[in-house]
Amino acid sequence: MLSRRSVIAGISATLAASAARSQERGPVTLIVPFAAGGSTDAIARIVAEAMRATLGQTVIVENRGGAGGSLGTAAIAHAAPDGLTIGMGTASTLAINPAAYVKLPYDVLTDLTPIGAIADVPNIMSINPGVAAKDMASFIALAKEKPDGFAYGSSGNGSVSHLMGEQFKLATGTKMVHVPYRGVGPALADVVGGQIQVMFDNLPTSLALVKDGKLRALAVSAPQRLAVLPDVPTFAELNLAELNWSAFFGLVAPAHTPEPVVARLNAALNVVLAQSAVRDLLSAQQASVTPGTPAQFAALMRREITRMQRATQAANIRIE
Numbered sequence: 434m435l436s437r438r439s440v441i442a443g444i445s446a447t448l449a450a451s452a453a454r455s456q457e458r459g460p461v462t463l464i465v466p467f468a469a470g471g472s473t474d475a476i477a478r479i480v481a482e483a484m485r486a487t488l489g490q491t492v493i494v495e496n497r498g499g500a501g502g503s504l505g506t507a508a509i510a511h512a513a514p515d516g517l518t519i520g521m522g523t524a525s526t527l528a529i530n531p532a533a534y535v536k537l538p539y540d541v542l543t544d545l546t547p548i549g550a551i552a553d554v555p556n557i558m559s560i561n562p563g564v565a566a567k568d569m570a571s572f573i574a575l576a577k578e579k580p581d582g583f584a585y586g587s588s589g590n591g592s593v594s595h596l597m598g599e600q601f602k603l604a605t606g607t608k609m610v611h612v613p614y615r616g617v618g619p620a621l622a623d624v625v626g627g628q629i630q631v632m633f634d635n636l637p638t639s640l641a642l643v644k645d646g647k648l649r650a651l652a653v654s655a656p657q658r659l660a661v662l663p664d665v666p667t668f669a670e671l672n673l674a675e676l677n678w679s680a681f682f683g684l685v686a687p688a689h690t691p692e693p694v695v696a697r698l699n700a701a702l703n704v705v706l707a708q709s710a711v712r713d714l715l716s717a718q719q720a721s722v723t724p725g726t727p728a729q730f731a732a733l734m735r736r737e738i739t740r741m742q743r744a745t746q747a748a749n750i751r752i753e
Contacts, residue, residue: 466505468616501591586620
């Protein structure tokens with residue numbers, strides 16, 4: 434049986450042999466369907482930088498935010514299926530949006546080709562430190578005392594933060610106003626500034642603010658407590674298991690991208706994800722690497738769409 438190192442070496446040799454041919458194809462554009470500065474952008478740039486050397490091609494990151502990631506994802510879906518345009522797929526764009534939007538400019542299962550998963554990232558619920566609640570129990574009690582007295586921000590309709598906010602309200606019997614933003618950065622700025630009080634977010638973009646005392650963490654979504662926030666309980670510990678899910682990230686291409694091209698991109702991605710330097714950079718983003726095949730990523734997408742359909746129906750999220 435071949436060792437993992439031998440397999441990776443063989444893949445690397447194959448990729449290197451095709452590098453000269455690859456360069457003739459021109460640069461690869463990696464579309465990120467969100468604004469710069471969030472978790473999706475950070476993970477994309479780590480992967481893009483590493484894949485440049487592996488593919489022997491320039492990989493250019495292009496941010497196309499808007500409409501909860503659906504505009505950028507539509508651009509991926511409608512690009513030429515030649516391997517020169519690929520994109521980041523996320524829990525929002527590949528699972529929540531199909532479940533929440535009445536109509537999307539793309540169909541996840543027919544307009545996109547899975548390349549491979551990259552990583553899972555925990556989510557976090559935090560509040561402005563000025564809110565008179567030190568833990569989840571006291572926050573829920575306060576929110577029930579002041580119906581409609583709190584607002585939570587999101588990176589847009591159909592985002593992870595939007596779904597988690599609505600799931601939280603349903604699970605706790607509380608009321609909060611949803612304030613969608615064009616990206617996570619402006620939403621976090623307003624939570625820190627006190628214009629809104631609550632944020633549900635991917636952990637990496639909120640972590641520094643929590644550590645600096647600008648946000649107070651109430652819970653994380655993870656299988657167990659995180660080493661970086663050992664005093665913060667998981668949602669499961671707080672009997673809010675329905676919120677205890679992580680966000681996933683991966684690469685997709687337009688539908689009808691030839692199988693050899695998809696296989697080559699998947700091989701390059703998995704070589705990159707096996708590199709210790711890349712794993713360290715992703716770990717710094719609190720991302721757990723999840724390499725695999727296109728078929729495995731496709732199965733994940735179908736599974737998550739079904740799960741998010743149940744969640745959006747329960748939370749009554751329908752976006753026109």
